Amino acid sequence: MRDGQIVVSPIGPGNPTRVPGGLIHHWIGANFLPGATIDDIIAVVRDYVRHQVMYRPTVIASNAIDRGNGEDRLSLLCLNRALWSRVALTGDYQASHFRVDAKRWYSISETTRLQQIDNYGQPDERILPQDVGTGYIWRLQSIVRAQRDGGAYVEIEAIALSRDIPSTLRWMVDPIIRRVSRNAFTAFLRGTEAATLSEAEDPKNAAASLSLR
């Protein structure tokens, strides 16, 4: 990882885990950011307005609803171009941040609302009620950890609940899910890396973004 390699892997055997009526996907990814500090990473992760730039093209709109002392609420509009080109997900998230010590920090975020938008960007676009739709993602929880060690390690663990896939279709869908998961992790870590290194070089980058709020 210290050479710039990103590591992404499913967690545990039999991933995704079958539960009644659904599948739970559990993945982890990590990379190393030379020269970065914990404060650089916190500034980037909590700069929710900038997420729409950092994590494009998946995240196409982002906003901070409320930034509290250790607990934030944010909204994201995500478009999955890999599976359903006209389906978007709009959601609210709650993120809690914990500083363990000077060298370690982590956050836990989870969806508090997630709604599917059919035919996104089309004249017949419509938003579905919560918990109704394709079930591409019903729920999402992520844990971001950062540890300083001559630079900083960033690790993200994500858990997603999706609809079940009929066994007759799994041969076709499973490789797509794995590819999408791996690509999403790599894009997240690359986006975080680019923004953090930019932050480390010139904190004004983040300051300019913060002024948008």
Place this chain on the structure above:
Amino acid sequence: MQISFTAGSRSAPSVAFSEELKIETVQAWNQFTRDVCRRMQPHLSTAGYFYGSTKLPREHARCVTGKS
């Protein structure tokens, strides 16, 4: 359950389904995520939620015990 198929792109075939999330699925999800939060902090005390010698933040305790 309504199942329909739509034409996919060259790189990724797409399959569209529509259904409603079931309560037992949500329960399984809540249990799974609670277990992950619990495993994340092996020093947790069920009585007080301790991380080492530091009391865990309220938000992490909620992650372990269930959704608010």
